[in-house]
Amino acid sequence: MANFLDTIFPKSCAICGKKGSYLCNHCKKLFKRALPECYICRKISPDYKTHYECKEERKENSLNHVFVAWEYNSLSSILLKKYKYNYVQSISHTLIEIFIESIKNSTFDKKLKGTLLTNVPLAKDRLHERGFNQTTEIAKRVAEVFNIPFLEDQIIRKDSYGHQSLRDKDERKEIKEGTFTLRNSLSLDEFSSITILDDVITTGATLEAISLVLRKNVSKDTEINALCLFRGRPYYSETSESGSGTPTSPPSSGSFGNSTSPASASSRAVSTSW
Numbered sequence: 688m689a690n691f692l693d694t695i696f697p698k699s700c701a702i703c704g705k706k707g708s709y710l711c712n713h714c715k716k717l718f719k720r721a722l723p724e725c726y727i728c729r730k731i732s733p734d735y736k737t738h739y740e741c742k743e744e745r746k747e748n749s750l751n752h753v754f755v756a757w758e759y760n761s762l763s764s765i766l767l768k769k770y771k772y773n774y775v776q777s778i779s780h781t782l783i784e785i786f787i788e789s790i791k792n793s794t795f796d797k798k799l800k801g802t803l804l805t806n807v808p809l810a811k812d813r814l815h816e817r818g819f820n821q822t823t824e825i826a827k828r829v830a831e832v833f834n835i836p837f838l839e840d841q842i843i844r845k846d847s848y849g850h851q852s853l854r855d856k857d858e859r860k861e862i863k864e865g866t867f868t869l870r871n872s873l874s875l876d877e878f879s880s881i882t883i884l885d886d887v888i889t890t891g892a893t894l895e896a897i898s899l900v901l902r903k904n905v906s907k908d909t910e911i912n913a914l915c916l917f918r919g920r921p922y923y924s925e926t927s928e929s930g931s932g933t934p935t936s937p938p939s940s941g942s943f944g945n946s947t948s949p950a951s952a953s954s955r956a957v958s959t960s961w
């Protein structure tokens with residue numbers, strides 16, 4: 688079947704159009720692996736763990752670990768747009784498979800043991816407009832590969848919301864209390880963690896709003912984690928865009944014991960190893 692389809696629709700790179708594969712080796716290399724960091728202060732943090740001190744600031748809705756596969760850049764933007772608004776099976780397949788590869792190559796795969804996977808829902812009008820929720824497609828495959836349960840459509844998004852390209856401050860404004868609810872009062876106690884899948888994380892406000900709803904249904908020890916495909920570079924590594932947005936101020940340096948200090952722009956720009 689695959690060979691038959693290849694004959695009718697010859698494979699070509701979703702970004703540059705080069706024939707032979709859905710994502711050519713050249714374009715693959717342009718994806719930059721995001722380094723493990725605390726999603727709040729954005730300093731390097733082993734195992735993608737949120738610092739205790741940072742969690743204190745955000746109170747009970749903060750997440751325990753947030754995995755991000757790649758830095759969001761103009762290329763990821765092209766790929767994601769094609770995937771989101773012009774659903775093409777081949778692009779979706781490629782993106783999902785390299786995402787899974789990226790999780791496997793990280794320390795986060797251990798965090799998926801005993802977890803329940805769920806995903807960020809789309810508002811009804813968006814779902815109608817687009818016809819599918821891309822995070823559902825990704826989550827289904829991740830659940831299959833890592834052999835973990837996936838609960839689809841368990842979180843409900845009440846209101847429509849702004850575009851993903853909104854700047855950070857707008858995301859916080861858009862997400863109000865009550866934006867998300869759970870479909871049923873679920874028993875989530877048997878799981879050691881709940882993992883929320885999203886495609887792009889900006890401030891983390893969306894994930895935190897979902898985390899807040901989930902926390903009401905789990906024991907205190909249950910971790911709330913997230914798996915994301917892309918996130919823009921940390922503010923401290925941005926050179927041309929500094930001054931844009933409203934970055935939260937980082938905790939004073941040295942407050943996290945022997946944790947790594949913020950990496951410089953050059954040291955963060957490591958090519959992804961596939």
Ligand SMILES: [Zn+2]
Binds near residue numbers: 702705710711714
């Ligand atoms: Zn290419």
Ligand SMILES: [Zn+2]
Binds near residue numbers: 728729741
């Ligand atoms: Zn932190």
